[in-house]
Amino acid sequence: MADLDLLLRPAEAATRALPANLEAEAAFLGAALIDNRVIEELNTPLRPEHFFEPAHQRIYDRILHLLDRKAVVTPVTLKPYFEADEALKELGGGAYLARLTADGQGLLAARELAEQIYDLALLRELVKVGRDLVENALDTSDSVAPLEQIERAEAALYNVAEGAASQSEAQPFGAATRTAIMAIEKALKSGGHISGKTTGLTSVNEKVGGLHESDLIILAGRPGMGKTALATNIAFCAADRLRRDLADGITADKSVGAATAFFSLEMSADQLATRILAEQSGISSEALRMGKISRDDFQQLSYASQRLAELPLFIDDTPALSIAALRTRARRLKRRHDIGLIVVDYLQLLQGTGRGSNDNRVNEISEISRGLKTLAKELSVPVVALSQLSRAVEQREDKRPQLSDLRESGSIEQDADMVWFVFREDYYVAAKEPKRPSESDDAKTHDTHASWAAEMERVYGLAELIIAKQRHGATGKVRLRFEPRITRFSDLAEEALGGNSYD
Numbered sequence: 001m002a003d004l005d006l007l008l009r010p011a012e013a014a015t016r017a018l019p020a021n022l023e024a025e026a027a028f029l030g031a032a033l034i035d036n037r038v039i040e041e042l043n044t045p046l047r048p049e050h051f052f053e054p055a056h057q058r059i060y061d062r063i064l065h066l067l068d069r070k071a072v073v074t075p076v077t078l079k080p081y082f083e084a085d086e087a088l089k090e091l092g093g094g095a096y097l098a099r100l101t102a103d104g105q106g107l108l109a110a111r112e113l114a115e116q117i118y119d120l121a122l123l124r125e126l127v128k129v130g131r132d133l134v135e136n137a138l139d140t141s142d143s144v145a146p147l148e149q150i151e152r153a154e155a156a157l158y159n160v161a162e163g164a165a166s167q168s169e170a171q172p173f174g175a176a177t178r179t180a181i182m183a184i185e186k187a188l189k190s191g192g193h194i195s196g197k198t199t200g201l202t203s204v205n206e207k208v209g210g211l212h213e214s215d216l217i218i219l220a221g222r223p224g225m226g227k228t229a230l231a232t233n234i235a236f237c238a239a240d241r242l243r244r245d246l247a248d249g250i251t252a253d254k255s256v257g258a259a260t261a262f263f264s265l266e267m268s269a270d271q272l273a274t275r276i277l278a279e280q281s282g283i284s285s286e287a288l289r290m291g292k293i294s295r296d297d298f299q300q301l302s303y304a305s306q307r308l309a310e311l312p313l314f315i316d317d318t319p320a321l322s323i324a325a326l327r328t329r330a331r332r333l334k335r336r337h338d339i340g341l342i343v344v345d346y347l348q349l350l351q352g353t354g355r356g357s358n359d360n361r362v363n364e365i366s367e368i369s370r371g372l373k374t375l376a377k378e379l380s381v382p383v384v385a386l387s388q389l390s391r392a393v394e395q396r397e398d399k400r401p402q403l404s405d406l407r408e409s410g411s412i413e414q415d416a417d418m419v420w421f422v423f424r425e426d427y428y429v430a431a432k433e434p435k436r437p438s439e440s441d442d443a444k445t446h447d448t449h450a451s452w453a454a455e456m457e458r459v460y461g462l463a464e465l466i467i468a469k470q471r472h473g474a475t476g477k478v479r480l481r482f483e484p485r486i487t488r489f490s491d492l493a494e495e496a497l498g499g500n501s502y503d
Contacts, residue, residue: 019123020052021116028113029059031106033097036073038110039063046114050121055087059097075101129156154328197341197382198256200237203478203491207467208418210256211238211341211382215471216373218347218412220387220401221422222394226463227386228267228345229275229487230422234384235260235343236276239313242340258340258381259312261333263326265349269315275487280304284485312337322351323371327378334379342379344372346386347412366411373415387412389421399428403468419469424482425459463489 032038039046048061062081066073075097082088088096106113133153137146196210211217211234221227241257252259264272278285281304283297293301314333321329326344333339344350352364369385376383389405401421406412413419434452437445463482467475481490 018052018127019120021120022053022056024113024116025051025053025056026100027103027106028110028117029056029063029106030100030103031110031113032060032063033074033078033101034104034107036063036067038107039067041111042114043111044114044118046118050118052120052124055085055091058082058085058088126157129153132156154332196256197238197258198241199234200241201233201478201480201489201491203480204465207473207476207478208470209472211384212417212472213380213382214377215382215417216369216376216415217382217384217418217420218387218406218416219384219420219422220389220406222389222399222401224427225422225424226482226487226489227422229482230465230489231343231345231384231386232262232272232275232487233279233489235262235313235341236279236311238341239311242312243310252338252340259337260314260341260343261330261337261339262313262315262343262345263321263329264315264317264345265319265321266345267317269317272315272317276308277301277304278486279488280308282486285487286485314339320349320351323368326350327371327375330375330379334381339379340381342375342381342383344383344385346388347372348388369412369415399423399425400464400466401468413469416469417471418467421464421466421468423464423466424462425464426456426462429456429459462492 028038046060048057048064051057051060059078059082062078063073066077071077075094078097079094082097083094092099133149136149136153196212196215198210199205199208219227219231238258239260242252242255242259243257245255245257246252262272274285274288277283278288281297281301283293283301287293287297288301314337316329318325318329330339330342347368348365350368352367372383372385387406389401393399393401393405400423403413403419406419429452432452433456434448435445437449461482461484463480465478465480467478469475479492481492482488483490
């Protein structure tokens with residue numbers, strides 16, 4: 001309670017000493033001035049702002065600049081840069097630089113000193129986040145949005161944690177090779193040629209190797225093609241595979257399944273749940289919505305819902321999310337549930353940080369696509385983002401989408417590691433149905449409709465997943481079966497494939 005009271009009295013809190021060790025800073029700088037190689041051999045990403053004493057910050061910054069110019073740094077070579085430095089004069093001026101090297105004991109524990117300086121800087125950053133949180137929470141003006149404050153606080157805490165956990169530095173090729181070999185071994189042991197997370201579709205897994213960590217996958221198509229249905233299928237299959245693997249004693253890191261976060265900006269959580277229940281029970285989603293089911297159907301539905309109760313699938317149906325809010329929520333789900341796959345439905349419904357301004361929509365979409373790619377790398381999970389296509393598709397004879405059809409921004413194609421297009425020819429053939437003939441119509445009218453019916457029968461239920469871009473392999477097409485009654489995509493039967501699952 002005493003600590004809380006102190007936080008609520010900013011003036012008193014400001015008088016408490018922040019975590020710092022000026023002696024450790026001085027000893028480390030002395031070691032670096034005696035032997036410049038100390039800085040090159042650091043494991044800690046030490047930067048000038050990590051020092052508490054402003055004079056030490058400037059000294060370390062100048063050391064780094066001189067080393068970058070391949071100069072030898074000593075108290076003598078540093079002195080000209082600090083002759084007019086008033087803060088250093090208070091510490092003793094040029095003589096202070098010499099005193100730093102008087103005691104060379106810092107050389108014996110330079111790495112430990114650097115780690116302590118870095119750790120104390122992290123603690124000071126935490127203190128700053130805490131004080132900002134309290135000050136903002138005490139602001140009760142009309143313009144305050146508490147949920148936005150919580151999102152900003154979580155983002156700030158996550159940034160501090162990431163700074164501690166992900167010390168970005170070059171790694172030896174041997175380490176990168178070991179990581180690659182582990183992924184190959186995982187694909188070998190999976191039996192399904194999957195090095196990433198499963199899509200639930202064998203033919204797609206064989207084509208792309210699954211959904212890989214840190215990848216941004218854009219799943220695009222015109223309205224009515226089944227983008228959301230395919231995304232829901234993938235989300236369910238990944239989550240269900242993890243559930244089954246955990247039940248079989250396989251750990252999450254060895255599973256090709258994943259706990260999945262589904263951000264639905266278009267459909268509500270219960271609508272998505274209805275789709276999944278329809279798929280798993282085999283009862284049409286329309287019948288479920290209207291209650292046109294028998295008692296046997298309801299019993300089957302209850303059984304399906306019981307099986308899915310423990311599914312590690314988390315649905316966030318908050319409308320009009322900003323990319324910053326989505327990233328905050330994704331981090332929270334990663335921390336709480338260790339999610340391994342993120343699905344966003346759909347990209348154009350997200351908002352950038354320039355909401356309410358006159359920012360160009362193309363620039364906003366670019367910010368959103370970059371934000372999704374950054375999120376994939378930050379959390380080391382695949383992100384599947386659905387995207388609308390421009391109407392240019394409808395103007396062509398061949399309705400198959402192309403990369404140039406991605407709506408509003410070329411940056412979507414640039415930021416994506418894979419771009420998939422969903423195409424169903426039966427959608428367009430159905431729209432061209434000629435007049436249904438009556439007994440009084442001539443033979444030509446009958447023949448025209450019969451010809452259309454034959455064409456419709458040929459293409460009905462067939463879908464193509466066009467892999468238009470893939471950084472990990474070849475592009476091409478994967479042919480699938482689509483069951484519109486229960487909105488489910490599945491692999492084509494062998495006899496329908498003619499021996500090939502993809503082109």
